[in-house]
Amino acid sequence: xxxxxxxxxxxxxxxxxxxxxxxxxxxxxxxxxxxxxxxxxxxxxxxxxxxxxxxxxxxxxxxxxxxxxxxxxxxxx
Amino acid sequence: xxxxxxxxxxxxxxxxxxxxxxxxxxxxxxxxxxxxxxxxxxxxxxxxxxxxxxxxxxxxxxxxxxxxxxxxxxxxxxxxxxxxxxxxxxxxxxxxxxxxxxxxxxxxxxxxxxxxxxxxxxxxxxxxxxxxxxxxxxxxxxxxxxxxxxxxxxxxxxxxxxxxxxxxxxxxxxxxxxxxxxxxxxxxxxxxxxxxxxxxxxxxxxxxxxxxxxxxxxxxxxxxxxxxxxxxxxxxxxxxxxxxxxxxxxxxxxxxxxxxxxxxxxxxxxxxxxxxxxxxxxxxxxxxxxxxxxxxxxxxxxxxxxxxxxxxxxxxxxxxxxxxxxxxxxxxxxxxxxxxxxxxxxxxxxxxxxxxxxxxxxxxxxxxxxxxxxxxxxxxxxxxxxxxxxxxxxxxxxxxxxxxxxxxxxxxxxxxxxxxxxxxxxxxxxxxxxxxxxxxxxxxxxxxxxxxxxxxxxxxxxxxxxxxxxxxxxxxxxxxxxxxxxxxxxxxxxxxxxxxxxxxxxxxxxxxx
Numbered sequence: 311x312x313x314x315x316x317x318x319x320x321x322x323x324x325x326x327x328x329x330x331x332x333x334x335x336x337x338x339x340x341x342x343x344x345x346x347x348x349x350x351x352x353x354x355x356x357x358x359x360x361x362x363x364x365x366x367x368x369x370x371x372x373x374x375x376x377x378x379x380x381x382x383x384x385x386x387x
Numbered sequence: 388x389x390x391x392x393x394x395x396x397x398x399x400x401x402x403x404x405x406x407x408x409x410x411x412x413x414x415x416x417x418x419x420x421x422x423x424x425x426x427x428x429x430x431x432x433x434x435x436x437x438x439x440x441x442x443x444x445x446x447x448x449x450x451x452x453x454x455x456x457x458x459x460x461x462x463x464x465x466x467x468x469x470x471x472x473x474x475x476x477x478x479x480x481x482x483x484x485x486x487x488x489x490x491x492x493x494x495x496x497x498x499x500x501x502x503x504x505x506x507x508x509x510x511x512x513x514x515x516x517x518x519x520x521x522x523x524x525x526x527x528x529x530x531x532x533x534x535x536x537x538x539x540x541x542x543x544x545x546x547x548x549x550x551x552x553x554x555x556x557x558x559x560x561x562x563x564x565x566x567x568x569x570x571x572x573x574x575x576x577x578x579x580x581x582x583x584x585x586x587x588x589x590x591x592x593x594x595x596x597x598x599x600x601x602x603x604x605x606x607x608x609x610x611x612x613x614x615x616x617x618x619x620x621x622x623x624x625x626x627x628x629x630x631x632x633x634x635x636x637x638x639x640x641x642x643x644x645x646x647x648x649x650x651x652x653x654x655x656x657x658x659x660x661x662x663x664x665x666x667x668x669x670x671x672x673x674x675x676x677x678x679x680x681x682x683x684x685x686x687x688x689x690x691x692x693x694x695x696x697x698x699x700x701x702x703x704x705x706x707x708x709x710x711x712x713x714x715x716x717x718x719x720x721x722x723x724x725x726x727x728x729x730x731x732x733x734x735x736x737x738x739x740x741x742x743x744x745x746x747x748x749x750x751x752x753x754x755x756x757x758x759x760x761x762x763x764x765x766x767x768x769x770x771x772x773x774x775x776x777x778x779x780x781x782x783x784x785x786x787x788x789x790x791x792x793x794x795x796x797x798x799x800x801x802x803x804x805x806x807x808x809x810x811x812x813x814x815x816x817x818x819x820x821x822x823x824x825x826x827x828x829x830x831x832x833x834x835x836x837x838x839x840x841x842x843x844x845x846x847x848x849x850x851x852x853x854x855x856x857x858x859x860x861x862x863x864x865x866x867x868x869x870x871x872x873x874x875x876x877x878x879x880x881x882x883x884x885x886x887x888x889x890x891x892x893x894x895x896x897x898x899x900x
Contacts, residue, residue, distance in 0.1 A: 329508025336507070339456040342881055349874060350460055354467065358867050361470035362857045363478060370555070377478040377556040381854065382733035 397853045399864040400472040405838070406868060407464050409831055410875035414458025414882070416830055419533060419580055420587020421451040422526035424618055426519070433519045443607050445510070446894035447591070448522075450886060452507060457882040462536070464871065472864060476845050476855030483549050483558050483566065484539050494535070498528025533583075534567075534576050541572035543846050544837070545640045551761070551849070553732055553754060554739075571636045578629035581622045582833060585793055586826040588619025592800060593823035594890055596816040599809065604893050612804050620797035626790055631691060637840075638692035638700070641847060643772055644840035646703045647779040649688060652676050654702035654710065660687035663784060671776055674704045703776075707769040718769035725764025728757035762849045774842040782832040782839070789829035796822055 363373045425448050432440035466488075469477045477484075505513060505521035513521075542549075548565030549558045560566060592615050598608035637645045645651075650666045651658065652674045664681030689698040701715055709717025731753035738747035766772065800819065803809040809816070841847060845855035 325508060325512060326504060328512075329504065336452070336456075338885065339453060342878070343456050343459065346457075346874075346878065347460060350463060354464065354867070354870070358863075358870070359467035359471045362474035362859070364470070373478060374555045374557070377475055378553075378732075378736055380475050380858075381479075381556060382729055382736060 393858070393861060394853070396859070396861040396864065397856050399861050399868060400468075400856050401852065403472065403864055403868040403871065404465065404468055406875070407461075407468060407871055408834065408838075410871075410879065411458070411461045411465065412831060412834060413827065413879060414454055414461060415533070416583035416586035416827075417454045417590055418451070418458060418529050419583040420585070420618075420622075421447060421454070421590070422522075422529050423584065424587060424591065424614060425451055426523045426526045427618070428614065429519050429522050433515050439606060439610075442894050443610060446607060447611070448506065449889055450594070453882060453885050453889060455503070457878055457885075461875070461878070472857055472859070473845070473855050474857040476850060478556060479551075479558060479850055479855070480543075480846065481557050483542055483546075483560055488535060488539065490535050494528060494531050498524055498531070502528065530580055533580055537576045537579055538567050538572045540837075541569060541575040542566055543844075544575075544841055545569055545571040545636070546846055546849060551758060553735055553751060570632070571640060574629055574632040574636055578626060578633050579833075581625045581629060582790075582830055584622035585619055585626060585790075586823075586830050588615040588622060588797070589793070589823045589826035591615035592619070592796075593820045596819040597890070598893075600813060600816050605810070607894060609804065609807075609809075612800060612809065616797045616801035616804060620794065620801060623790060623794045623797060627794070630787070630790070634691055635694070641841060642701050643703070643706050644774060644779065644836075645692060646701065646706060647774045647776045647840055648783045648836065649700075650676065650678070650776060650780045651688075651700060651702045652704055654699060654705040654713065654715075656689070656699045657686045657697045658688040658692075658700040659683040659685045660691065661784070663788070666777065666780060674702075674707070676702070703773050706772060718763065718766075718772045721760045721763040721772075722766055722769065724757045724760035725762060725766070727764070728754055728761040729764040731757070732761075759848065762844060762846070762851055762854075765851045765854050766843065771843055774840050779836055779840040782835040786829050786832040786836060789825055789832075793822070793826070793829070 363376070367373045367376060425444055428440060428444040428447065431437075432444055502521040502524040505518060506525050509518050509521065546558070547569050548560060548562040550561055551557075552559050566572070591611050595608040595611045595615065598604040599612075634645070634648075637648070649658075649661055650664065650670065652670060653676050660683065661678075662682040662684060664683070665679040667677040667679055670677040686696040688700055690696045692698065692700055699713055701710065701713065705713065705715050707718045709715055709720060731750045734750035735747050735754055738744070738750055763772075796819070799815075800809065803812065803815075843851045843853070845852045
């Protein structure tokens, strides 16, 4: 059972490993993808796009209260 | 109320969302459309065993891969924007969006990311049929991903299957099937994905025409043109059918959008459909139909909107001022009901806090009676229920005009291809190449009609866009707007450059993806 699972894992690993090794234009694309993901998830998400309600309030009750306040007195700047 | 909200912030938040969505939509149509064409081509290869079809499939698969790789995750940014710029909205809709977006994420991850690897790496490593099944699963996975996000968008245009909880300030799902099977959602999904197939077919025609002009890859180009023109023609015809269905739903659920689409200020019995026209600038001010010129099909708008040639189509004046005879409530009356809903929601909140439960129940009852008009309570001017008429009018007519032109193009190209007469028609081949950007213009115009046309609403009748925004500084939104403009432009240039290099290299000269 264990041996069979190991063989399957090895096969899957080799499948991906050989696939990535054989890539040429794909390497360029992966570079684009990785740079893009870094910018999106590290730079943009961390520094520019905090989740407003999650970062300002501790629990859902406080978030509900805040949004309810916004909905009933939306003239608060 | 709405007059006190920082309009610069709302405008920048809207501009940023629009910019992100428009750029994201440069990548999506090709992914949705090419995935099915590739699956179809590979099916021919597996059934006939002819190597030429394997070669053709691999060529288009490479271009699909480039587009997929560059476009992947660009949609995630929209979700970031929900959390930062649209927190009131995100909280308000949370429970409704949670399920569709979670399913979208899981499907996209498992179906696309697993089988896309088999599709690209597995040509000589797995059996032909397993490879083919993977290719089809990638196509279905990509299109299913689109289903969930389009269901979420349709819900904003027609919020069904939910109830607003005044304690948590969130919408709660009552009926999952009502959300995903609402006629607005079904039409939106079918219309959007098939219009994407049209864009993909135009892309294939563009690339193949270039090969014919260069007298290169003739076999690949000719076979691809036939497949693209059949796929494009069927899709474009289906787009027309679902477009009719979408317009019918707009007439029922978003009458102000329909009036703006047609520049219809005065309601009419047996209203005509404007094929093309140029509205005069004073039409909006006077709320009167006034065109420099127009080409109109009599009674067609009534027929398409209500399936009756003599049906009454409400104009902008009916919707703002009301029409007792036609039983149309004025925007002013809706605003009053909306203000009552908000005031009773506020009273409910305060009574509940001070534990005056009887009074809280009474306030809640008033709120529930008027809650379907809640969004109107944030507006001050009845005219603010009208979207930007010139933008909605022109983008709609550009979309429809181009859509009809695409049907004609696919028919002509198919006819000439089948008769083997396309190769030497150099001028036509050059013209065909220009239809690819026109495809994007039509597709983006469709989204502009959908989104600009539903203003002032983030959620139809319930939440205006201005109230949906987070109260952060407009300058921070402006900064990220510029960042996105730069990032997406770089990505688009990268895609175009890599794509052109690969097309110029051809199926043999190209590199392995």
